[in-house]
Amino acid sequence: MKYCVTNCHFTKNRRFCHNIGTPDGEMRLRTAHQLTVDNDGVLDTIALGRVVSRATIVREICHHLAPYQVGEKPINGATVIAKDLTIDSLAIMDMVMELEDRFDVSIPMNVIAEIHTVDQLADTIQDLRAR
Amino acid sequence: MGLFDRHAGLLEAYRTVRTTGQDPFHIRMERVLSPTEAIIDGKKTLLVGTNNYFGLTFDPSCMDAAIEAIRAEGTGTTGSRIANGSYNEHMALEHEIAEFYGKKHCMVFTTGYQANLGVIPGLVGQGDFLLIDADSHASIYDACKMTQAEVIRFKHNDPSSLDARLRRISERKEGDREANRLVVLEGIYSMLGDSAPLKEFVEVCKRYGAYVLIDEAHSLGALGEHGRGLCEAAGVLDDCHFIVGTFSKTLGAIGGYCVSDDPDFDILRVTVRSYMFTASSPPSIVASVRQALRVVKARPELRKQLWDNVATLYDGLAGQGFKLGPEHGPVVGVHLPDRETAIAFWRAMLDAGIYVNVATPPATPNGVSLLRCSLCAVHTRAQLEHMVEVMAGIGRQMGLLPPAKARAASGR
Numbered sequence A: 001m002k003y004c005v006t007n008c009h010f011t012k013n014r015r016f017c018h019n020i021g022t023p024d025g026e027m028r029l030r031t032a033h034q035l036t037v038d039n040d041g042v043l044d045t046i047a048l049g050r051v052v053s054r055a056t057i058v059r060e061i062c063h064h065l066a067p068y069q070v071g072e073k074p075i076n077g078a079t080v081i082a083k084d085l086t087i088d089s090l091a092i093m094d095m096v097m098e099l100e101d102r103f104d105v106s107i108p109m110n111v112i113a114e115i116h117t118v119d120q121l122a123d124t125i126q127d128l129r130a131r
Numbered sequence B: 001m002g003l004f005d006r007h008a009g010l011l012e013a014y015r016t017v018r019t020t021g022q023d024p025f026h027i028r029m030e031r032v033l034s035p036t037e038a039i040i041d042g043k044k045t046l047l048v049g050t051n052n053y054f055g056l057t058f059d060p061s062c063m064d065a066a067i068e069a070i071r072a073e074g075t076g077t078t079g080s081r082i083a084n085g086s087y088n089e090h091m092a093l094e095h096e097i098a099e100f101y102g103k104k105h106c107m108v109f110t111t112g113y114q115a116n117l118g119v120i121p122g123l124v125g126q127g128d129f130l131l132i133d134a135d136s137h138a139s140i141y142d143a144c145k146m147t148q149a150e151v152i153r154f155k156h157n158d159p160s161s162l163d164a165r166l167r168r169i170s171e172r173k174e175g176d177r178e179a180n181r182l183v184v185l186e187g188i189y190s191m192l193g194d195s196a197p198l199k200e201f202v203e204v205c206k207r208y209g210a211y212v213l214i215d216e217a218h219s220l221g222a223l224g225e226h227g228r229g230l231c232e233a234a235g236v237l238d239d240c241h242f243i244v245g246t247f248s249k250t251l252g253a254i255g256g257y258c259v260s261d262d263p264d265f266d267i268l269r270v271t272v273r274s275y276m277f278t279a280s281s282p283p284s285i286v287a288s289v290r291q292a293l294r295v296v297k298a299r300p301e302l303r304k305q306l307w308d309n310v311a312t313l314y315d316g317l318a319g320q321g322f323k324l325g326p327e328h329g330p331v332v333g334v335h336l337p338d339r340e341t342a343i344a345f346w347r348a349m350l351d352a353g354i355y356v357n358v359a360t361p362p363a364t365p366n367g368v369s370l371l372r373c374s375l376c377a378v379h380t381r382a383q384l385e386h387m388v389e390v391m392a393g394i395g396r397q398m399g400l401l402p403p404a405k406a407r408a409a410s411g412r
């Protein structure tokens, strides 16, 4: 249970609740005292434990990409972000900014340019968190 | 694969635009009559989309200065300043701009685009960090491709977003030398006319020892007691290490500049490629810019006229129910639901004799479609009230605004 943190993140008019799982990605129960609430995405990430499961990262990315899904084709690790979805390059960079604050990392633009799949993006975030 | 196949999507989009009516990106100004009027399609048209903030393109003193300079020194320099040398006029202009800001050094470029493209990579390289606002101008984005520095975007006009990114950099373990951090901001953003919370940004930068570069392209003349821009209006001129600007808007000509107090600034003259490998500004341009700067200093009433006009247009359109950019600015962005609506609205305005810009993704933030209006100190109140009326009529006709009667009944 060491890594179980529940996090709430308000953006303009959306409200995301995140259950950060254990390293194997399994969801655990929320507890009220573990709630961190903030409205700019900065404070809440500080409360995030250093170790976040890869499954959590992938889930978060897929959540951001859901509005750009084409037909019934599911979004998963192998999804090529710019090709398989209707998202444009600017929206990709905006999504990355949200992910940066969510996971408390900065992904340089030249690195973003080299990322094609959801898996690659998740790996990048995980690598940066390990630094 | 054909060379132009990569543009297939764009080609298709433009074919559709062109076959359905006037193309907003290929408009022909048959004759420009004044800062506020031109003949388009054989018809006198009101110009509200040309960034001519002080209306100086037809200022007699600026025109005379340009004509005299042509007679004295010819039409062009035929080369760059490192090859063909600097004219007295170039040096004088640089001196005058530096003095205008109270900074020690100034470098003049042939365009503002080239100023950003050259200066930014000249300041940060391998191992450094370049932090840019998400809504930065294309020239800043292009500059990012010219540097080995790590480029990180922060949320538009959000000092806490910048803070988080500078904090992460400072917490990083690797890297044995103190990396430079350069933060790039704009005084007034060119699409929605909103200005940066500069004081707050500067505080964040100071906390992390980051350098500040501010592009005052749209705020020169418009902001500050002396028209120096947002850096002056926010009272942080000394904390802005590099100020970039353009001669192509308020000053009514073409060219760009960067000023700084850094004692080694001039080294950029032999390192910045967009300065070294392109022809310098012709004497006529330099002369008209020098005169335009004198006009900006001598006629602060133009600034007041500009803001009065901003209020007339912004408040008028807001009163009609249009969704606008977040605050008064010399640029007024009118939100429309999508690209097709924006183009149709733009065409209806042109038919009614009013020219503005259409801005659609990816040139706009957050995928919005806009009619981008830019005001001029010498627009008349009557011209702008007429424009509000025309736009309200089109808005209602297109079903974007509630009918006039309903609005009157609701007390507007």
Ligand SMILES: Cc1ncc(COP(=O)(O)O)c(C=O)c1O
Binding pocket: B111, B112, B113, B114, B116, B137, B139, B186, B190, B215, B217, B218, B246, B247, B248, B254, B255, B256
């Ligand atoms: C913010 C900003 N920077 C730079 C430029 C480039 O200026 P110039 O027209 O002098 O190349 C512009 C003009 O479009 C701008 O809006």
